[in-house]
């Protein structure tokens with residue numbers, strides 16, 4: 634086993650869980666954090682099945698519990714001496730048309746998807762600065778590059794993350810710290826079920842967007858979703874790449890969406906999206 638240490642947020646399911654296992658298989662000592670360690674069962678089973686369980690250390694960390702983050706990072710450094718990789722993965726999606734979203738729901742979305750990743754990064758940066766090395770991998774989304782109907786708050790939180798991360802990369806490149814964004818399309822994880830929180834007003838029949846919202850939900854649910862193991866393997870590869878690119882778009886749907894946005898005249902692009910999602914009316 635190498636003496637490389639990786640810290641991951643949101644490791645209880647989906648991309649975070651699979652990334653913990655991939656990095657453990659690659660020989661990293663993985664500090665797999667989750668906000669409720671009572672939910673560690675799926676990670677334990679997956680790790681045991683691959684023989685990587687001994688490399689995984691599960692710890693409690695809620696990325697919105699900002700005051701606790703420095704002490705958790707300090708404890709990792711005290712115990713393991715260093716942090717080579719930080720995977721900022723924890724996230725969820727608030728859904729509902731923009732008109733229906735309450736400000737506090739939008740703030741809640743930013744607390745996890747943006748400020749949580751910022752707080753984790755700020756806690757780890759002094760460690761990597763001392764080491765003059767380290768990889769920080771931000772799990773963003775294609776929604777961070779592309780406005781997305783009925784998840785405007787999610788899309789905004791990921792756009793914010795994209796801008797912050799691009800700036801950070803410029804600032805720390807010369808310090809030996811590598812920063813990269815991962816932008817997945819649709820992958821089959823709990824984010825489509827447990828991790829999708831409907832805005833309160835959006836669920837009400839009194840919402841002027843209620844019918845459009847129902848049609849849209851049906852359409853989105855029917856979109857084929859990829860196997861998230863591909864995203865986890867990509868993150869593990871970026872962690873081991875001495876010179877990662879600034880961003881990695883992953884998933885066929887994400888690549889197509891981005892290409893259409895870049896190539897089509899904007900009017901055509903909007904028409905295509907509106908027809909696909911049955912938005913008019």
Ligand SMILES: NC(=O)c1ccc[n+]([C@@H]2O[C@H](COP(=O)([O-])OP(=O)(O)OC[C@H]3O[C@@H](n4cnc5c(N)ncnc54)[C@H](OP(=O)(O)O)[C@@H]3O)[C@@H](O)[C@H]2O)c1
Nearest residue numbers: 643645646647648695696723724774819820822823824828
């Ligand atoms: N799946 C996709 O299609 C897709 C596409 C683009 C981007 N992404 C991004 O991928 C990342 C992982 O999502 P996923 O698809 O793997 O969904 P997931 O299976 O729902 O996993 C999300 C993870 O984040 C954790 N989490 C949520 N709030 C947290 C908090 N405050 N503190 C710590 N952990 C928290 C969840 O913990 P609990 O188990 O406690 O809820 C869970 O472990 C997210 O950033 C998401 O935006 C996913």
